[in-house]
Amino acid sequence: MKKLVLIILCIHLCTAAYNQVIKGIISDKHTYSKIWLASVYFNGTFAGTTSDEHGYFELDISKHSSMPITISAIGYYSLTMSGFSISEPLMVYLIPKVFELNEIVVSARSDQRNRKENLQLFRTAFLGTTANAQKCRIMNESDITFDNPPDNDTLKAFASNPIMIENKALGYKITYYLDRFEYYKKSKTIFFYGNIIFTDDASLQETKKETIERRRKYAYLGSRMHFFRALWSNDLASAGFTIKSPAIENPDYNNIVFIDLNGKKYLKHIENLSIGFNKSVSKIVFLHANIFFGQDGYFDPLAIGWKGEMAKQRIADWLPYEYAAE
Numbered sequence: 001m002k003k004l005v006l007i008i009l010c011i012h013l014c015t016a017a018y019n020q021v022i023k024g025i026i027s028d029k030h031t032y033s034k035i036w037l038a039s040v041y042f043n044g045t046f047a048g049t050t051s052d053e054h055g056y057f058e059l060d061i062s063k064h065s066s067m068p069i070t071i072s073a074i075g076y077y078s079l080t081m082s083g084f085s086i087s088e089p090l091m092v093y094l095i096p097k098v099f100e101l102n103e104i105v106v107s108a109r110s111d112q113r114n115r116k117e118n119l120q121l122f123r124t125a126f127l128g129t130t131a132n133a134q135k136c137r138i139m140n141e142s143d144i145t146f147d148n149p150p151d152n153d154t155l156k157a158f159a160s161n162p163i164m165i166e167n168k169a170l171g172y173k174i175t176y177y178l179d180r181f182e183y184y185k186k187s188k189t190i191f192f193y194g195n196i197i198f199t200d201d202a203s204l205q206e207t208k209k210e211t212i213e214r215r216r217k218y219a220y221l222g223s224r225m226h227f228f229r230a231l232w233s234n235d236l237a238s239a240g241f242t243i244k245s246p247a248i249e250n251p252d253y254n255n256i257v258f259i260d261l262n263g264k265k266y267l268k269h270i271e272n273l274s275i276g277f278n279k280s281v282s283k284i285v286f287l288h289a290n291i292f293f294g295q296d297g298y299f300d301p302l303a304i305g306w307k308g309e310m311a312k313q314r315i316a317d318w319l320p321y322e323y324a325a326e
Helices: 002-018 098-110 115-127 206-220 224-232
Strands: 021-028 039-041 048-050 056-060 069-072 079-081 090-094 136-138 144-147 154-159 163-167 172-184 189-200 241-244 257-259 265-268 274-277 280-286 290-293 304-308
Touching: 039 056, 039 189, 048 056, 079 090, 115 136, 115 144, 115 154, 115 172, 115 189, 224 241, 224 274, 224 290
Parallel strands: 021 090
Antiparallel strands: 021 056, 039 048, 039 069, 069 079, 136 163, 144 154, 154 172, 163 172, 172 189, 241 274, 257 265, 265 290, 274 280, 280 304
């Protein structure tokens, strides 16, 4: 009898582990109308779904249960949610980009002469300047509009639709929901954020797959994802990373990682924390005190700023969190 109870309990636990499905309804925050074809996904992964004509969606979260979900739709600001329950449906309300869309219409009339120059600046800042960036193509550049007054140092970019990117170097097709893009010309600094969904390029020829895998591994080594995966495993040294800070002499794992009661790991705020990999050096700019990161390399992108080598890693060099380095 005891064996039977244990077997039933085991089956129940296994079923629960593999059936973590969230359900919800997506609506316009102002009109409460249901939003059709909104994307519901884990930022930086392959995993996602879309809402139906009633705004309803279901998403299996079992493989990414520690990550927040993101909801994006054309004409709306993206929303990221965490700490949700699977026991009852989520009620999601998206805010329309009313003012931004008006700004796009005004700027489109005055910016045609500078569009070619602005597009080149945008490609460089958004995709990067690496060899991988040279093999990337933005497939819907006509959906990108710029706001660039002559007396203003800041170039702003808006996208009326998700930016569609073909990355032939790494073998991905990318959907990017751009929420904000600003390029400061005098200082040549960039600030942009949004949310990204990856899809494997099904058109890849078998003969090119070996080359693609080699490029992916090269992009991975020394990346932000590589760093956080190694940090999560307390394996920085063997992965080739070094960390330094004038605030702590020879900082180690225990100095920079905080583990809460649920076993979640956080990078602690350490002033001027630098990361070395081979001959390159990067620095972390802490925007929050404690920054959650996961075993797959996920971290809160709005909680960290980057300087040095890792700051150069743009869309063309990003990998999905499902990527497994051999």
